[in-house]
Amino acid sequence: MLNHVIESQQFTPEILLELFKRADELRVKTDLCLIGKILATLFYEPSTRTRLSFDSAMHKLGGRVISTENAKEFSSAIKGESLVDTIRIVSSYCDCIVLRHYDTGAALEASKVSKVPIINAGDGKGQHPTQALLDVYTIYREFERLENLKIAMVGDLASGRTVRSLCYLLGKFPGNKIIFVSPENLEMSDDIKEYLKKKNVEFVEETVLDKVLPDINIVYMTRIQKERISLQDYKKAKGKYVINQLNFQLIKKNSRIMHPLPHVEEIDLPIDVEQIDKRVAYFRQAENGLYIRMALLDLILNKENCFEESY
Numbered sequence: 564m565l566n567h568v569i570e571s572q573q574f575t576p577e578i579l580l581e582l583f584k585r586a587d588e589l590r591v592k593t594d595l596c597l598i599g600k601i602l603a604t605l606f607y608e609p610s611t612r613t614r615l616s617f618d619s620a621m622h623k624l625g626g627r628v629i630s631t632e633n634a635k636e637f638s639s640a641i642k643g644e645s646l647v648d649t650i651r652i653v654s655s656y657c658d659c660i661v662l663r664h665y666d667t668g669a670a671l672e673a674s675k676v677s678k679v680p681i682i683n684a685g686d687g688k689g690q691h692p693t694q695a696l697l698d699v700y701t702i703y704r705e706f707e708r709l710e711n712l713k714i715a716m717v718g719d720l721a722s723g724r725t726v727r728s729l730c731y732l733l734g735k736f737p738g739n740k741i742i743f744v745s746p747e748n749l750e751m752s753d754d755i756k757e758y759l760k761k762k763n764v765e766f767v768e769e770t771v772l773d774k775v776l777p778d779i780n781i782v783y784m785t786r787i788q789k790e791r792i793s794l795q796d797y798k799k800a801k802g803k804y805v806i807n808q809l810n811f812q813l814i815k816k817n818s819r820i821m822h823p824l825p826h827v828e829e830i831d832l833p834i835d836v837e838q839i840d841k842r843v844a845y846f847r848q849a850e851n852g853l854y855i856r857m858a859l860l861d862l863i864l865n866k867e868n869c870f871e872e873s874y
């Protein structure tokens with residue numbers, strides 16, 4: 564069975580802790596455990612962090628990378644080639660494919676025809692499981708636990724694949740409470756709410772961010788995804804939820820602001836505050852992505868049947 568990474572639910576607490584341990588090791592001591600392996604990064608949507616951190620992770624582990632950063636235009640997709648045909652071909656050139664695609668479900672479809680593991684690097688409004696891995700790794704490093712946390716998820720929760728993937732992982736640990744803060748036109752979808760109910764994870768929906776900020780451990784901000792919603796919905800939501808110098812004061816000293824990045828106007832803090840204040844965790848979060856992706860590549864390329872007992 565190939566070690567595809569399609570959705571965050573497939574990671575058990577045990578696998579997560581194994582990945583965190585390996586990421587911590589690789590942070591301080593590189594291991595050339597992927598010499599001779601080739602990773603293909605196939606991106607049909609823009610990316611800075613995910614693509615470059617996967618590229619860097621592979622290089623640091625001694626492997627090599629083949630890549631197309633704008634597969635929508637610069638691969639044979641532009642000539643009409645289907646994704647499944649592209650995957651059939653590319654999977655015969657490499658040992659693993661990291662795929663970002665604009666269609667929800669694209670990674671799952673790719674996994675059905677691929678000869679090598681597929682890692683979902685974001686599929687439309689679906690999931691972004693490796694972002695969720697780096698998110699929980701960051702939470703674990705900042706709080707030394709993944710349970711009994713109050714997390715506010717803020718912004719465009721309807722289009723946000725990162726918050727969807729993160730909910731699935733937080734649902735695996737007891738005592739967490741999630742506060743969804745979104746414009747009413749961009750609320751978290753019912754499938755996630757159903758999952759949380761099934762897992763007995765408490766959640767509430769709020770509309771006033773400042774009311775929530777004094778009482779949370781983590782505020783997980785997200786961008787309004789202009790590219791995935793109507794102009795009307797965008798105009799209604801833009802600028803509604805912003806962390807600025809004023810409401811930043813409402814956040815407790817030992818709480819954290821996280822964000823999958825890129826951030827635009829929803830974070831309006833001076834650069835020196837972003838640089839110095841411990842509450843700003845999103846740059847550490849992005850850096851953690853490198854180490855957790857190194858650990859993930861090592862796991863799925865060097866161990867068989869990693870996810871056999873998942874779900």
Ligand code: CP
Pocket residue numbers: 609610611612613614691694823824825
């Ligand atoms: N968080 C994230 O996926 O960033 P990129 O779009 O830059 O990869």
